[in-house]
Structures are given as structure tokens and as C-alpha cells.
Amino acid sequence: MLLQKKQYRVHGLTGQFCDASRELIYRRSIHERVREEFSLAVSVAASVFGMFAIADYYLLGFTSAFYMLLTMRVVVVSLCLWVAYIVRRGGISDDRSWLHAVPLWLFATGIILIVPLRPESLSTQTTAVVVATMAFCLLIPNRLTVVAAASLYLNIGFLVAAVLFAKLAPIPTLLLSLLLIMGMVVGFCALLRLEILQRKQYALLHEEREQNLQLHQEIAHRESLEEQLRVLAERDALTKLNNRGHFMNVAKKLLQRSQADHVPFSLFMIDVDHFKQINDTWGHSYGDWVLIRVAEVCAEALRPSDVIGRFGGEEFVVALPNTSTSDAQRVAERLKQRVAELAFTDEMSELSLSVTIGLATTNADESNLEALIKRADDMLYVGKRSGRDQVVVCRDGLRQD
Secondary structure, eight states, X not given: OGGGSGGGOBOTTTOSBSSHHHHHHHHHHTHHHHHHHXXXXXXXXXXXXXXXXXXXXXHHOSSHHHHHXXXXXXXXXXXXXXXXXXXXXXXXXXXXXXXXXHHHHHHHHHHHHHHHHOGGGHHHHHHHHHHHHHHHHHTSOOOHHHHHHHHHHHHHHHHHHHXXXXXXXXXXXHHHHHHXXXXXXXXXXXXXXXXXXXXXXXXXHXXXXXXXHHHHXXXXXXXXXXXXXHHHHHBOTTTOSBOHHHHHHHHHHHHHHHHHHTOOEEEEEEEETTHHHHHHHHOHHHHHHHHHHHHHHHHHXXXXXXXXXXXXXXXXXXEEETOXXXXXXXXXXXXXXXXXXXXXXGGGXXXXXXXXXXXXXXXXXXXXXHHHHHHHHHHHHHHHHTTSSSEEEEETTEEEO
16 A cells, blocks of 8 residues: 555654655645635734724723733734735745744734733633634644644743733642643644645545556556557568568458449569579578568558558568559559669679569459459569569450560
């Protein structure tokens, strides 16, 4: 499981990934959402904090304590709104996370300062401290350690201020301490659970993405293997032309289409002259190289609509759909000339290649590819017996030189 990998392990006390680099990647992924939520929460909290100036007025009237409280609230609200503005404009980043802590410490300081200025409202302020502690944990997206530090400062500062300025007795102090501790523990545990759940959700999302990526890679790999198998099944290993089986399948379909469209269909067989002598003189490796060069020249001399394949040994076969005998003969002559112009170097510099071509064209009703190949092959052997290096044409069973 991905969640069990070291990089996705979550610390049990901080709620963060144990892997610092993974934690940084996570924080960057939620940066925009945290920025918006943080600025909104701080703005709302600052507005609520400022509105309590109305309660200060009803309790204190226009007294020096009221003006001091009003000044403190104005300062806290102004600074918090300023921080919220900076954050919303994109001023917060992972290396400036102290901006997260500033509003928390400002709110905490403001709440603590209310105690010496309004000691008679201690019970109300106690509720405010508990609510603020929970708000720190739940409403403001932040690091757990930053929230814990601000909450600890708020609760300890409030307890000290209550003892010093509200003259709190030992027993009420103990009860207040227990209440504040309970609020911090509940808030801490709630935020810790939230942080862990968010990171587990993030890890599961990445697990799904990685599995999908692996699946796509596997599919691509299988498609590549299938393509390789298809090529192996359809291509001649030496010349990379269509092998005999694939050529027959393609040529049959082209012949059927030509018959359906009532257009001529031509086919010629090519044989490399004196190929056995080439093998005997220079060896089979040079013979293979000659076949490769001849295959390249033949493929280049043909039209895009023509189909060529290796029929076996030094023989090649070409299907020419929608091609009359005269047009096919011109193609064959051009191909024969290209082969004759092939130049070789080194040991084979004296080699002069030639090919013999037998050509046949379908008549109106013929749809048998094997019969057409047989006629072209017969013309090929007629040409080989009569001197080679020529194109021999057959139509309707008759030879045409």
C-alpha cells in the first residue's frame, strides 16, 4: 500500500508527513485554497473582534478603559486585515509561514488585554477564550504546531491575567485551568485528526494517480508490443516489405475492390537476375544486402497506391490497383531502370544488377489472385529463359514483349 511507504507516513503529533519533501509538495498543492480560506477567516474574525467594541461601550461608557480597549481593538483589527490582504494578494508562501501565526497571536494578545481593562467580565472572557481556541484549530487552516503555540500562549496568558487582575481564588483558578486545558486538548485533537485525514486523502489521491499512470504506461507498452507483433506478422524480417501472407491479404482486397469498380488491376513478379552467383561470389551476407537495396529501390519507384511484398528468396511481387497494362508496364520499366542504376562500392563495385519482371493484368471477370500471380510468374520465367533484364507482359493469356 502506498500509505505504508515512508514518504507518505504521517507524524502522530504534528499531523504532517514525516518526509519533509513530501510535506512541502503537499503544502504547495493546497497553497491557493489555504490562501483564500485563511484570508477569509481572518477577515471575518477581525470584524467580529472589532464589533465587540459596542459591548465595551455599554459596560464602560466613555471612560479611559473604553478608549484603551477601543484602541487595542482598532490596532488588532487593522493588523489582521492587513495580513489578510497580503495573503490574498499572494504574499504568503511556505518560507513565510509566520504570517499564519501573526493574526493568532494578535487575537490572543487582544483577548488577554481585555482582562485587566474589564476584570468584571471574566466569565464572558473565559467563554471567548475557549471559543477562540477552538476557532484557531478549526476555522483557520494552518500548521498544527503554529496553532498549538498560539493556543498555549492565549490560555496561559489569560490564566495569568485572570489571577493578577481579576483576583481569582485558587479553587476557581484550578477549575479555570482544567476548563482551558480541556479546550486546548479537544481543539488540538480535532485539528490533528483533520490534518491526518487531509494528508491521507492526499496520499490516496496520489496513489490513484500513480496507479492510473502505471495503467496507462502498461497499456502503451502492450500496444507497443502488439504493434511489434503486428509488424513481425506482416513484414519481411530482412527487407521490411510486406511478407507473402500479408501481401496476399491486402492484394485480394484490392483486387475485389477493382472488380467491384470495374477497373483494371495489374500485378508483376520481380526476380533478381543471377542472384545465386552473387551469393556464391560474395557470400550470403552480401546477398542479403543486395536484396535490401533492391527492396528499397522498388519501394521508392512505386506509387503510393501500389503494394509490394517479398514473395520468397530473391522474388518480389507488386500489386497495382486501378492500373492498365500500359501504365503498369511503364512502372515496371522505371523500376527495372532504377535497379540497373544501383551503384556498389568496395568488393562489389564491379557488380551490375538487373531484374526480370513478369507482368499480368486482370480481364473484366477475373477475381482469382492466385491465377493472376501464376500468369505473372509464367511471364517472369519466359523473360528469364529469353535473356533476363526485361519486362515481359501478359494479357488475356497472351505474351506481349
